[in-house]
Amino acid sequence: MKSKLELGFNQIVIFESKNRRDICISKLNLLTMVSKNTSEIRVSVTTEYDNFNSYPSENRFVFRYNIEIENMGSLPVKLLSRKWIIYDLGFGFTEVEGAGVIGLTPVLESGEKFTYFSNVILKSGVGNMEGHYVFENFDKGNFNVIIPKFNLVSAVLSN
16 A cells, blocks of 8 residues: 655655555655747756666766757757766766767757757766757858756755
């Protein structure tokens, strides 16, 4: 039998069986969004801590980030590449660069949105990410679009 009680920002889950009772107290995963407009492209990011795939005792804290990219301009654009700067408290900075996102180089028509998600693993459980995309405007060449800085704080450490 499983019962759940939510108190403010904390969640208490009680698992009961014939011989055992387990109580788990964890902070609810609250989604926060950050957005930034650059050259008529809006990038919005929400993050969440992945309790299921994280192993804090092994310094493995997994976060999922959800990205929405919206072309607010009048011309189509193509996402060519990305560059991330990942900060892990106590472990420093890591840069990640590559073509497209999740294996794709999407073309966004005027008013169109593209969404995707990915994951990042931190050793400390506290950090942040920021970066930029390189887009091609078919009339004006390439330009950078800022990915706004977002914080990554594990639920385990914030309890």
